[in-house]
Amino acid sequence: MKELKYDVLIIGGGFAGASTAFHLAGKGLKVLLVDSKPWNRIGDKPCGDAVSKAHFDRLGMPYPKGEELENKISGIKLYSPDMKTVWTVNGEGFELNAPLYNQRILREAESKGVEIWDQTTAMKPLFENGFVKGAVLYNRRSNEEVAVYSKVLVDATGYSRSVRSKLPQELPIAEDLDEKDADIAYREVLLTRDDIEDHDYLRIFVTQKASPGGYWWYFPKGKNKVNVGLGIQGGMGYPSVHVFYQKYLDSYAPDVDKSRLLVKGGALVPTRRPLYTMVWNGIIAVGDSAYTVNPVHGGGKGSAMISGYCAAKTILNAFEKGDFSAQGLWDMNICYINEYGAKQASLDIFRRFLQKLSDDDINYGMNKKVLKEEDLLEASEKGDLHLSVAEKAMRIIAGLGRPSLLMKLKTVAEYMKNIKQLYYNYPRSPSGLQIWKTQVDRLISEFNMNIS
Ligand code: FDA
Ligand code: PGT
Known part of the structure; x- marks a missing residue:
């Protein structure tokens, strides 16, 4: 050879x-x-194909230009399962022609x-x-x-x-990879019959019924073109992602022209x-x-x-x-954990909590602002879940209907903080890896028990 x-x-x-x-x-x-x-x-x-502009800025990567950029994004609209509450998270991003x-x-x-x-x-x-x-x-x-x-x-x-x-x-x-630590995701790119309203906003639909352990998305690629799909948690014995797609497409993307399908396909997403x-x-x-x-x-x-x-x-x-x-x-581990990995560990905890919520809880939580847009954005950007004292008091009053949800959220915030701390204490050499890993595994199984 x-x-x-x-x-x-x-x-x-x-x-x-x-x-x-x-x-x-x-x-x-x-x-x-x-x-x-x-x-x-x-x-x-x-x-x-949606990526925050912040990543390009921070890494000195060139912006997508010409045909590489299909749509400029101004933010995300997050819909509660009953569609009665919509949170708007503003932030610049790109809908790419990824290839x-x-x-x-x-x-x-x-x-x-x-x-x-x-x-x-x-x-x-x-x-x-x-x-x-x-x-x-x-x-x-x-x-x-x-x-x-x-x-x-x-x-x-x-x-x-x-x-x-x-x-x-x-x-x-x-x-x-544990199957439960991944989502099975599927998407299609289609043309729409009419112009998309607010086509510079991505739409995310949180719904355990139509996408258990994941969500539906509707990401405009322009005025008349959309990337629509969903993720469902793996290893749970749910029906196939295609079953959910066929069943709920009309609910989350009623304006697509099914005869003008451009691309389709699915894959796993580690979470x-x-x-x-x-x-x-x-x-x-x-x-x-x-x-x-x-x-x-x-x-x-x-x-x-x-x-x-x-x-x-x-x-x-x-x-x-x-x-x-x-x-x-070894510096690879330290560099990545500092830049994103510690936040990921913290969001891994948050994800476990979210995947166990019922649609009822999510409707209630979003509507009564047990958690707010800013909290979600902060959690998403930094991996921190902070509930300030005054706000907490307000929300406790607002959330009295579901004290257990609030209690759980407090536990979640605590574990998110603790795991992040553990990640910042990542071992300085391979010899410390096994002990550190045991600590992380213990913290996660303790958390799983606590919220089950
Ligand atoms: P990626 O899979 O892109 O590249 C791997 C490459 O390796 C491939 O080109 C493959 O051909 C090659 N390869 C594999 N084995 C090989 C071998 N043995 N020899 C040679 N070549 C080999 N992310 C995001 O930021 N915004 C989003 O909107 C979405 N949405 C989304 C929807 C769906 C349905 C999925 C499944 C995933 C997303 N993601 C996402 C996640 C995102 O797509 C993903 O995290 C990145 O594309 C990963 O990039 P990589 O380069 O790691 O792998
Ligand atoms: C719940 C488990 C979900 C598993 C997910 C599986 C789904 C797979 C499908 C994959 C689709 C990919 C979609 C990618 C969208 C990109 C969103 C994005 O760009 O987010 C930006 C940027 O974040 P960043 O970490 O990349 O960058 C940070 C920084 O800018 C860089 O320096 C941030 O926007 C958001 O975070 C919006 C939040 C989206 C949240 C989605 C669902 C959460 C459900 C919340 C319910 C709350 C209810 C609470 C009730 C108590």
């Missing part, structure tokens, strides 16, 4: 892999990125020296003496099998986790805290493969870009030190 050597081998060219390549490009390393798909389909995965934007980022990386092979699949990792040393690739353009050796392999394979899942199961980075460690000897995981999705709204493109930024920074440091061991790459 042909053998090649690179400094960095990135498997997967979605948002996570492309951002890693973008931040590594032009920094003097020999980088190869491969993706199974042909060039014109890279980035084409089932998605709602076009994704491919542009790859082209920019390529123009600065990153080599990119499309139609090339990583078949298995090369694992020797406890280190990931590269991967065996199959290139369908040249019909060749190639062994590529790397100092650092980046698993950016999305929810398939198709590299790290083939490593020995006892390695911490091979950590699996948990990030991997306990995103690195091991010679390997870093990023994006969905590392469970970097926001547990409450299921958005993962922004955080995939964050993980790519942290991976590139870590890799450049590792090359300076000449250390590609788990210890040498």
Whole structure:
């Protein structure tokens, strides 16, 4: 078999892999990125395509332009199950043509020296003496099998986790996904019969009846085009997501013209805290493969870009030190936790609470403002659930009808704070990982018991 050597081998060219390549490009390393798909389909995965502008600003990523940008977003309207309460959360964002934007980022990386092979699949990792040393690739353009050796392999394979899942199961980075920690999501892109009202606002419909453990969304891609779909919690024995889609489409998207369907498809969305460690000897995981999705709204493109930024920074440091061991790459965990992972852990707790609420509770809670828009926004942006003293008193009066809901919310806020604290005390080296993981697992099972 042909053998090649690179400094960095990135498997997967979605948002996570492309951002890693973008931040590594032009920094003097020999980088190869491969993706199974042909060039014109890279980035084409089932998605709602909504990303907050804040992510682009914070990471210095170029804004989508021209055809890459389908619609500018001014905020989100959140509907209660009975549709009687609508919360408006303002904030700028983009409805992307995700493949076009994704491919542009790859082209920019390529123009600065990153080599990119499309139609090339990583078949298995090369694992020797406890280190990931590269991967065996199959290139369908040249019909060749190639062994590529790397100092650092980046698993950016999305929810398939198709590299790290083939490593020995006892390695911490091979950590699996509990079905209940994922949503099964499905979406279609359709044209509408009439102009969409307030087409610069995303709509989110919270409803346990029509999307248990998830929500329905209606994301305008322009005046007459919409991305509509839903997520339901995995591992619960619910009927298939398609059953819910067919049954409730008319309720949440009554204006779509079903004969003008442009795209359809579904996929899994991890809704948990990030991997306990995103690195091991010679390997870093990023994006969905590392469970970097926001547990409450299921958005993962922004955080995939964050993980790519942290991976590139870590890799450049590792090359300076000449250390590609788990210890040498450990900064990845610290960087990602500081930027987004601690918030994810806190929202993992919030998600568990939300998924157990009845539609009745949600109607009541949203209507009586037991929780308010600002609280939700703060929780979503920072992972903190703060209820100020005066407000709390007001809401206790308002919420007297459901004291148990308020009590639970207090418990939720407490656990959110505690888990975040635990994440900020992430071990400084791999030797501390097992004890820390036990503490996190204990806190989560204690919380599960507390709210059941
Ligand atoms: P992604 O899956 O994009 O990329 C992985 C790449 O790896 C693919 O191109 C694949 O071909 C390649 N690959 C896999 N195995 C390989 C192998 N062995 N060899 C070579 N290549 C391989 N997020 C958001 O921010 N806003 C939103 O509105 C939504 N909405 C939404 C709706 C639905 C229905 C779903 C399922 C998900 C969302 N998300 C979302 C989540 C979002 O889509 C997701 O978090 C990111 O696209 C993840 O990007 P990655 O780069 O990690 O994986
Ligand atoms: C409840 C479990 C849900 C699981 C979810 C599964 C669904 C899968 C489907 C995936 C669709 C993806 C949709 C992506 C939407 C993007 C939303 C978005 O951009 O949110 C912005 C930005 O957040 P960020 O973390 O990316 O960036 C933060 C910062 O800007 C960067 O620096 C923020 O907007 C919001 O958070 C809106 C909140 C949405 C909440 C959704 C449902 C919650 C239900 C709440 C009910 C409350 C009832 C309480 C009663 C007591």
